[in-house]
Amino acid sequence: MNEDPGRDVEQEEEELFEHYRFKVDPGQELVRIDKYLIDRLPNTSRNKIQSAARNGSVVVNGKSVKSNYKVKPKDEVAIVLPYPVREIELIPQNIPLDIIYEDDQLIVINKPADMVVHPGYGNYTGTLVNALVYHFDNLPERKSDYYGRPGLVHRLDKHTTGIMVVAKTEDALTNLAKQFYDRTTERRYHALVWGDVEEDMRIEGNLGRSFQNRKVMTVFPEGDHGKHAVTHVKVLKRFGLVTLVECKLETGRTHQIRTHLKWKGHPLFHDLEYGGDRIVRGTTHDKYKQFIHNCFELIPGQALHAKSLGFQHPKTHEWMQFDSELPQGFQELLNKWERYVTE
Template identity: 30%
Template sequence: MKELIINKNDSGQRLDRFLKKYLSKANQSFIYKMIRKKNIKLNNNKAKPETTIFEGDTIQLYLADETIEKFREEIKIEKSNLDLDIIYQDKNIILINKPVGILSHSAKKESSNNIVDSMVYYLYEKGEYNPKVEKTFTPAVCNRLDRNTSGIIIGAKNYPTLKVANDLIKKKKISRYYKTIVKGGIKKDKIIEGFLSKDEELNKVAITHNKRQDSKEILTSIKLLNRSSHYSLLEIELITGRTHQIRAHLASIGHPIIGDMKYGDTITNKYFKEKYDLQSQFLHGYRIKFNKTYGVLAYLKGKEFIAEANEKFIRIEKELF
């Protein structure tokens, strides 16, 4: 018999979901069968799959060590050569300024030089994360940015933080602001509306003014920061957060982002590539604000964090405006 003591990083979830992560190679029917046959108990009592487990609870696994080993997946920490640009961190949260060209999450054919794996490795090296102690939790990020969009990524060092931060983002209690330069002159601040549908095969979205069966409503807030004869410097706030929303939405109203190879203007992109070697969209998630918080992140209420753009973006902005 093996006994597991639930810690704060496993607390607050359903028993069956915890077991599916702990015995990650086992199928759901096996886990349900073991619970039903009392081969898995909670606090030495008959358990129910939907029961919420809390810190201090104990789970008894009346399974052979070989069976547990067979269904367990070893957590491997991949060494990362990525030098993280950390703009803030404390015992719960870590804010990382993601550069252009780096993935937020790992991909099958990619190396460990993505934000998630690099963050896990960084916390492992610091001694803040130990996979041998944790049963199911791995540090995770709460938001994503496109590969060629730079800016602030919110990382959670523990499960309570991950749960609260995800909830705050979902309920729009954390405001996320992006800085971008678009073609053409935008005259005033405004909120633009539309409907977004995604083509999974092409990894591209389309914006329409009328709702389609597969489309989702989008709202994008535009604040004019500066304007020249040919370009506008904008601050964008995502009211809804959909795939490629900012890029596609701005392009749909005739103001594509400079450098955007997927939704941008070919002639404009060619000019900026030749003059500045700009090979990605000028889009930087430069500012976040914790408007309302609670629980483990209550102390961040009203706090604002800013991440500086790369040197190329800074140079383009200065020369255009």
Template identity: 40%
Template sequence: MSDLFLHESIIADKLNKPTRLDKYLSITIKNKSRSTIQDYIKKGKIRVNTKMSKSNYVVKEGDLIELFETYEKENGIKPMNFALDIIFENDHYIVINKPSGMPMHPGLGNYDNSLLNALSFHYNNTKQFENLLEDSLVQRLDKDTTGLVVVAKTKKAYEGLSKQFQNKQNLQRTYYALCWGTFKNKKGTIRNYIGRNPNNLKSIEVSKDKSFGKLAVTHYEVLKTSNNFSWVKCTLETGRTHQIRVHMQSINHPLVGDLRYQSKLYPQRNTPKSIKHHLLHASILQFSDPESSNLLTYENDPDWGDFQL
């Protein structure tokens, strides 16, 4: 079974002369010929500003160009030896500080360097052969979002944790983000409906129309502002796909380094060169122990080197 995954994202630089999309990419992407690029465009595997395009499209400065590849799903999860930053582990669940660049599971752009691949190796290496892998994820962080994530190790833990995440029972998830611009209000709540863009199912949009998608609520507090950047604490009341990223974009304060959810006010080409991904960190995770029902809170600070203003 095949699936599409995002292989590469490019922000177009200023061009000296008008250049077609196929020619621009054949120059920019070294291992793809122009005919291959044209074939990708025909198959919808290259998109400009999240939309399908044509080979003769004239590239503009600041265009977001995304190249997708086909991934053949395999049965089973291959163990891979990646270092895990384990915050806590017992017989029932494990809490990990996930790094950027690591997806939660294989098949969404990475063949074998996902969190589940790393956990498979860890369980084998520590002789925990009976632990869950296929049905162990009760929450998800985006590939480039860092921070705390809990993974179930038993069926009972999976069922208990899943129920908490679904019902928001005893659950707290707090993130820190670096956003563009100076906020008018230092505290606020973003409440609207978010759902898949019908023209691009890999992107999420917001709407006031409840028939569009699911209710999404984010509470935010600006902690510091400097040099047109703001440190923001975000607490989730709901947990929708890309929620914080989409919500910050919706109020014209997108995350720094976020190539997908941008704003015309703050083009991502102005992002400092040291920032290689969107800066969003899951810093506080609270839930009830699936065995004892005790309320547990785990905290982990982001890599503040990325967040310096």
């Protein structure tokens, strides 16, 4: 699995870690598994493999093993590793961060709207990673096992707000990557969508790049293309022409919530890429058009907020649960619709 230099910055979460699998040759001599893997994995150090083993990410015949395990002929070997980050110079920038929690292993932040997560083509500065590099460089005390750069295990789109966890150490990065890969984390989002969502639903449909426009994703219901994706949708509040819903991710694909809900006829309100930035429901009266225009002015893009995140702490193994308030623009948007429906 080689990195595609032309890939979008806001890539799918599950591309942030790689899953390798090997069937050991019948004539293989006994050798430590870290030695066996380092000879077969590109751009990987023994430290990374040993860290993966410590965190249960090296599996032989269905069971986690330590790095000193001796590989035997016909063993089934699997390993999950954090995806190698692009070699881009990370420029520290003093950008304010909304820090919810921080310790020597990880940091949990509340990402604002209109902020790209990682530097890439067209966005080399002003990103969340630039801000984190500055923050880490200026901590009064930094542990010796610091990873050297913010360890990303998941991402949020530029205009999506809310909770993200970032690793500080190699072990934390490997451990969290495995949790996201194994889907043992809990992620819930709040979204305002066009239309009256009739009932709670489970949306299942493969997601992949659109053949017409490579910048957006589309659903392939027959399953011939794309990757398996599941979103659980729960209705929170109805406003007639729009609905506030909660989305629980079972998988983490690029633009998953945005694409799945558009497919079901409910594009996210003010989604610039998936048709939510025009009047999808309602009248053509000038007064209504002005109301919608005023609503659009409150948020820079799609009305989507990563409301809560739960995961197991990589060192203490304690279950960590974080929740965040809706950003001001999103809350004002809901208040506006509340008044519109009432009046």
